[in-house]
Amino acid sequence: xxxxxxxxxxxxxxxxxxxxxxxxxxxxxxxxxxxxxxxxxxxxxxxxxxxxxxxxxxxxxxxxxxxxxxxxxxxxxxxxxxxxxxxxxxxxxxxxxxxxxxxxxxxxxxxxxxxxxxxxxxxxxxxxxxxxxxxxxxxxxxxxxxxxxxxxxxxxxxxxxxxxxxxxxxxxxxxxxxxxxxxxxxxxxxxxxxxxxxxxxxxxxxxxxxxxxxxxxxxxxxxxxxxxxxxxxxxxxxxxxxxxxxxxxxxxxxxxxxxxxxxxxxxxxxxxxxxxxxxxxxxxxxxxxxxxxxxxxxxxxxxxxxxxxxxxxxxxxxxxxxxxxxxxxxxxxxxxxxxxxxxxxxxxxxxxxxxxxxxxxxxxxxxxxxxxxxxxxxxxxxxxxxxxxxxxxxxxxxxxxxxxxxxxxxxxxxxxxxxxxxxxxxxxxxxxxxxxxxxxxxxxxxxxxxx
Amino acid sequence: xxxxxxxxxxxxxxxxxxxxxxxxxxxxxxxxxxxxxxxxxxxxxxxxxxxxxxxxxxxxxxxxxxxxxxxxxxxxxxxxxxxxxxxxxxxxxxxxxxxxxxxxxxxxxxxxxxxxxxxxx
Ligand code: FES
Numbered sequence: 001x002x003x004x005x006x007x008x009x010x011x012x013x014x015x016x017x018x019x020x021x022x023x024x025x026x027x028x029x030x031x032x033x034x035x036x037x038x039x040x041x042x043x044x045x046x047x048x049x050x051x052x053x054x055x056x057x058x059x060x061x062x063x064x065x066x067x068x069x070x071x072x073x074x075x076x077x078x079x080x081x082x083x084x085x086x087x088x089x090x091x092x093x094x095x096x097x098x099x100x101x102x103x104x105x106x107x108x109x110x111x112x113x114x115x116x117x118x119x120x121x122x123x124x125x126x127x128x129x130x131x132x133x134x135x136x137x138x139x140x141x142x143x144x145x146x147x148x149x150x151x152x153x154x155x156x157x158x159x160x161x162x163x164x165x166x167x168x169x170x171x172x173x174x175x176x177x178x179x180x181x182x183x184x185x186x187x188x189x190x191x192x193x194x195x196x197x198x199x200x201x202x203x204x205x206x207x208x209x210x211x212x213x214x215x216x217x218x219x220x221x222x223x224x225x226x227x228x229x230x231x232x233x234x235x236x237x238x239x240x241x242x243x244x245x246x247x248x249x250x251x252x253x254x255x256x257x258x259x260x261x262x263x264x265x266x267x268x269x270x271x272x273x274x275x276x277x278x279x280x281x282x283x284x285x286x287x288x289x290x291x292x293x294x295x296x297x298x299x300x301x302x303x304x305x306x307x308x309x310x311x312x313x314x315x316x317x318x319x320x321x322x323x324x325x326x327x328x329x330x331x332x333x334x335x336x337x338x339x340x341x342x343x344x345x346x347x348x349x350x351x352x353x354x355x356x357x358x359x360x361x362x363x364x365x366x367x368x369x370x371x372x373x374x375x376x377x378x379x380x381x382x383x384x385x386x387x388x389x390x391x392x393x394x395x396x397x398x399x400x401x402x403x404x405x406x407x408x409x410x411x412x413x414x415x416x417x418x419x420x421x422x423x424x425x426x427x428x429x430x431x432x433x434x435x436x437x438x439x440x441x442x443x444x445x446x447x448x449x450x451x
Numbered sequence: 452x453x454x455x456x457x458x459x460x461x462x463x464x465x466x467x468x469x470x471x472x473x474x475x476x477x478x479x480x481x482x483x484x485x486x487x488x489x490x491x492x493x494x495x496x497x498x499x500x501x502x503x504x505x506x507x508x509x510x511x512x513x514x515x516x517x518x519x520x521x522x523x524x525x526x527x528x529x530x531x532x533x534x535x536x537x538x539x540x541x542x543x544x545x546x547x548x549x550x551x552x553x554x555x556x557x558x559x560x561x562x563x564x565x566x567x568x569x570x571x572x
Contacts, residue, residue: 032487032497033487034542037485067489067497098489098490099489153492154490154492154495204513204514207490207495207497207514211516211552211562212552212557213556213557213562213566214562217566219566297554298554300553387496390545391549391552392551394549
């Protein structure tokens with residue numbers, strides 16, 4: 001099949017890189033935990049430099065209830081359906097981590113002003129699938145899979161909810177959770193029949209906030225799990241130990257033939273690399289280790305807290321954040337065993353290295369990010385999770401979150417904050433809100449998987 | 452029906468009569484008090500309020516550590532009043548709820564109940 005095909009997305013990562021530049025971007029913005037009794041919402045941000053409303057929020061779709069804690073999101077269809085003319089990338093799925101609801105948002109009818117299509121009730125998910133604490137959304141063909149971090153009572157390990165293309169609950173996706181203790185993120189590589197999943201903690205542990213001492217009491221994860229994707233069951237786990245405390249985001253290379261993948265261990269602030277070796281066995285190694293920094297007034301050294309990673313569509317660069325240190329980094333991973341630091345910028349953070357960006361005081365640090373398909377523009381937001389924000393960056397209540405754009409050089413490496421772009425969520429009409437994950441209507445660097 | 456009086460000090464001392472057998476979140480919301488909540492089973496901390504006087508039974512909560520409990524926090528979605536009580540509600544009452552764990556570590560007796568060790572001495 002070539003690019004003239006009919007379904008959503010692109011025939012290949014190479015074709016995705018050639019796609020037209022993004023003009024709109026969706027990001028969730030929350031009031032949960034801020035003291036403002038308003039619904040969380042999906043903000044449309046104008047990212048077209050030719051537009052008079054460039055770098056502004058141009059639409060806000062409020063959720064029907066208060067207190068969802070919108071967090072991550074995902075599409076109903078991606079390039080895995082590229083050969084299926086009956087599918088289109090029309091609906092964005094917005095789970096509420098606290099409310100357990102799934103908001104299905106139609107972004108196609110009017111991309112500038114998305115509208116609510118349907119809500120999958122949180123109580124129904126608890127009753128039918130015994131799941132709570134939704135996180136990552138992926139689609140595979142016309143099926144949708146969502147990781148949940150807890151059972152209906154908020155205890156780990158949770159499991160995976162399976163929805164059909166009309167967003168009806170099919171039931172649990174997995175046949176077994178094996179010995180997995182916790183859930184979080186997942187990504188799969190169908191040509192190798194493999195899925196990899198990571199571990200945060202039970203909702204009852206992470207939702208109230210972060211007690212560092214609970215890491216030592218094994219309330220947080222430190223393992224990666226390899227699944228037989230077709231059999232829907234885990235087959236091998238890697239114990240990462242102190243190198244892999246809180247292994248959060250997992251990403252495979254976009255190249256569907258590759259077995260290389262990466263995980264950011266948030267608290268250890270390491271990047272873990274895995275691959276299938278010549279002996280056909282899965283191997284892992286630590287390839288990046290961000291040193292803790294001493295804060296002049298604090299008793300415990302400060303880890304970076306690498307809460308997210310992202311791989312450019314050409315698989316050449318890995319981007320990571322250090323939410324507490326305040327820097328975004330770019331590594332050349334052309335040789336995935338030997339990454340090279342090629343770019344770094346500071347925005348916010350607790351070390352005081354860049355308290356103001358483009359005239360806006362930054363509360364929080366770089367947290368979630370989305371890269372343009374061509375690899376040149378990285379949009380970065382600052383809030384992690386309401387209760388954790390309140391612990392580390394209490395001033396974010398008054399200041400709200402910000403979205404910054406970093407210009408990236410995919411040819412020679414390097415990154416630089418774009419001086420013409422900033423979206424200050426501290427100035428939102430209902431008061432300061434906090435922005436988190438972002439997606440582009442045409443697909444992005446964290447959505448698409450190729451069969 | 453046993454009832455108790457709830458006084459909300461940061462809502463101009465407004466008072467409400469509540470059923471002693473039902474969670475405070477439900478009985479207060481039914482009487483028009485605007486309160487944040489999430490899970491409704493005591494696990495997510497969204498509904499935390501500060502108890503200033505009186506006593507509650509909140510044995511079902513799993514969100515608070517022992518330091519937060521010592522600082523007076525109660526989880527309204529599972530807490531029931533066991534006497535007349537006075538509360539501060541909403542985010543304004545959360546001044547001591549959130550703590551930077553690197554700046555201000557917990558002592559072993561201040562952890563959550565299932566992993567705390569008794570205070571020495
Ligand atoms: S609503 Fe979640 S702890 Fe009360």
